[in-house]
Amino acid sequence: MTLGPPLHEQVAALTWLQSLRLAPDLVTPGAKPEATLEAEAEALFGPLPLMGMTLLEIGAGNGGFSLAALRRGAVSAVVTDHLAWSLPGAEAGMATMLALEATGAPAQAMVLDPRALTPEFGRFDLVLGTAFFEQLFNPILALRGMSSVTGQVLLLETAQAALDEARPMLTATTRPMPYGALVSGWAPNPALMGPLLRDLGFVRVLHRAHPIEGAARGLYAAFKPDAAAGLAAGFGAPWRELAMPA
Amino acid sequence: MTPQSELSDQELLARIGRITWFHSLELRPGIVTPGAKSLAVLRREEEALLGPFDLRGRSVLDIGAWNGAFSFASKRRGAARVLATDEFAWTHPTYKGLESFELARAELGLEVETLQLDPTRMDASLGQFDLVLFLGVFYHLFDPIDVLQRMRAVTGQVLLVETHQDALEREEPAMVFYPGRTLANDDTNWWGPNPPLMLHLLRQLGFARIYYRDHPHYLPAEGSRTRGIFAAILPGAEPAMSAHFGIEWRDLGAAGAMRDFRP
Numbered sequence: 211m212t213l214g215p216p217l218h219e220q221v222a223a224l225t226w227l228q229s230l231r232l233a234p235d236l237v238t239p240g241a242k243p244e245a246t247l248e249a250e251a252e253a254l255f256g257p258l259p260l261m262g263m264t265l266l267e268i269g270a271g272n273g274g275f276s277l278a279a280l281r282r283g284a285v286s287a288v289v290t291d292h293l294a295w296s297l298p299g300a301e302a303g304m305a306t307m308l309a310l311e312a313t314g315a316p317a318q319a320m321v322l323d324p325r326a327l328t329p330e331f332g333r334f335d336l337v338l339g340t341a342f343f344e345q346l347f348n349p350i351l352a353l354r355g356m357s358s359v360t361g362q363v364l365l366l367e368t369a370q371a372a373l374d375e376a377r378p379m380l381t382a383t384t385r386p387m388p389y390g391a392l393v394s395g396w397a398p399n400p401a402l403m404g405p406l407l408r409d410l411g412f413v414r415v416l417h418r419a420h421p422i423e424g425a426a427r428g429l430y431a432a433f434k435p436d437a438a439a440g441l442a443a444g445f446g447a448p449w450r451e452l453a454m455p456a
Numbered sequence: 457m458t459p460q461s462e463l464s465d466q467e468l469l470a471r472i473g474r475i476t477w478f479h480s481l482e483l484r485p486g487i488v489t490p491g492a493k494s495l496a497v498l499r500r501e502e503e504a505l506l507g508p509f510d511l512r513g514r515s516v517l518d519i520g521a522w523n524g525a526f527s528f529a530s531k532r533r534g535a536a537r538v539l540a541t542d543e544f545a546w547t548h549p550t551y552k553g554l555e556s557f558e559l560a561r562a563e564l565g566l567e568v569e570t571l572q573l574d575p576t577r578m579d580a581s582l583g584q585f586d587l588v589l590f591l592g593v594f595y596h597l598f599d600p601i602d603v604l605q606r607m608r609a610v611t612g613q614v615l616l617v618e619t620h621q622d623a624l625e626r627e628e629p630a631m632v633f634y635p636g637r638t639l640a641n642d643d644t645n646w647w648g649p650n651p652p653l654m655l656h657l658l659r660q661l662g663f664a665r666i667y668y669r670d671h672p673h674y675l676p677a678e679g680s681r682t683r684g685i686f687a688a689i690l691p692g693a694e695p696a697m698s699a700h701f702g703i704e705w706r707d708l709g710a711a712g713a714m715r716d717f718r719p
Contacts, residue, residue: 382630
């Protein structure tokens, strides 16, 4: 086995989506700053007792949220992405592999389209999707797949739209993504998320605005019927319970 | 087209009477099935939906055919092959859709194929049809995005979508979700798209031109465009299937095409 180039040179050779601290003096030069990533990770994971949980991350980018969950006590992570890792010339997949290897995280990386998920893939205590609706041609099918492998809780971070609407609404969007593609996707309003996730097998949905960008983006925590008792106990304000239809 | 049936008028009327009909079909002179949609309504719908297309020699796939009015109309307009499909209405205990379809087909003596299959399970293995009729189905689907993608896979030239619509006051492409019995007290209604949403989705799926017309019975003055008809045309479609849209139709890709949708 030959020694590769030093880690900081390998890091510098790749394009990064997220700024990840791989060593005390080494942070990857990602489009998303370390402080933003940490604020989002705190908003998402802070209320949840992650100790001992298994994680599946969808649309992981460079895996920053998976690494944060592992630091906070999750036992293992399956780190996946689809578009950002498979577009021609995309380096995000390679960058993720390097980050996981450099940190020695108990995680495996794979290309995965969440629309293809079925219960045979496994069952994870926590399933996570960030920058979610805006990158998916079909978020309904993706959520159906993700629900089928969620054991306890699903966490979503997403663009939102139609905030002035009391009716549940899904808006189509086309946005440039940090990995250099113009992507057509969607943005829900909060009124949609309770009823939609209820029909996909969740019994309780909590919501808060994004910690930095406010109501333009939303965070959601959706719980399965057999989630551990008290799992939602830490979700105080600004989280609020979304009304579920009877 | 010779009727295959050897039923007496009396027997035919008795069989008609055991079924709850959606389409009024004249099966014999003076014998019309008592459909929720009258003969006159169906005639106007047929002209609005099929009028722009020269179906002679072409293939038609009818999704959610129910009693078969538009399958039979397509065959009468000269289609070489018509495949009628349904599952919900055909297996429904009250609607008895497949029985109704087969009764009507035998009486009318029209050669129309049937396949009992829900559109959520259709894919390219079904083949491609010059015209796909996707009428009154979109809003009944929990995942209309997936099914529209499937419809694209079975379309050879034109996909015709007739649907309930909503959110017409909004400029951006959007669709309203109806949990439970929100819409018309019917728990099979899921989504109400606006025209910009249909344009967006159909373009994403590779259709080159999308034409719109108001539904002939839900005109703006009466019902604020609660239903619309979208003709989505693939690149390379024949002129006979894509060049005869009258003044009721507008090209949604044209500048200002969306302007007067908003109240």
